[in-house]
Amino acid sequence: MDLAKEILKEHTRRQAVKIADYVGDNNIRFKALVDTYLKGPYRITQRGAWPLSLCIERHPDLIKPHLKKILRFLHQPGIHDAVKRNTMRLLQFIEIPKSLHGEVASLCFQYLEQKNEPVAVKAFSMTVLSNIIKNEPDLKKELKIILEDQLPYASPGFTVRAKKVLKEIA
Structure with missing residues (x-):
């Protein structure tokens, strides 16, 4: 399968699932997906983020050799919201190595x-932080302050997730 062509074919859940099904738990195919995603161009990276996160939801161990590269990618300027959203989404399905907690x-x-960050990016970030806090309880206070400060002005999606996370870390 030519992953770049498949990613560009259409941007639908059905297509993202088709790509994730093709990759399955195959390390070589997953590496090809990661390489295609990181190489771009912009539209491939944007659309490739969805099947990438679906693969990790199904097979969390696939990400281990690629996690640092994917995290480094987030530091580039102008990263599309879909990339941030799906990267934060996939991080909630894995046990993040202690060396990368910071x-x-x-x-x-x-x-x-x-x-100006989209609600979905913030919501997934809350969940990822909640998972990290289980091993790094010193972060609990900082997260609590940030969430409580934003709650009075937040959207319903943010509010629901923030209340759930605040309950978890209490």
Whole structure:
């Protein structure tokens, strides 16, 4: 399967699932998907983020050799919201190595503090932070302050997730 062509064919759930089904738990195919996603161009990266996150939801261990590259990619300027959203989404399905807790937590806090960040990016960031806090309880206070500050002005989606996370970390 030519992953780039398949990614560009259409941007639907059916197509994302088709690509994820093709990759399955195959490390070589997953590496090809990651390489295609990182190489771009922009539209392939944007659309490739969805099947990438579906693969990790199904097979979390596939990400291990690629996690650092994917995290580094998020630091590039002008990253599409779909890339941030799906990367944060996939991070909630894995056990993040302790050595990357700081970097991932920093990204999550950055997304939460940005006023113009989409609700989905913030919601997934909350969940990822909640998972990290299980091993890094010192972050609990900072997350609590940020969420409580934003709750009075937040959208319903943010409010629901924030209340759930606040309950989990209490």
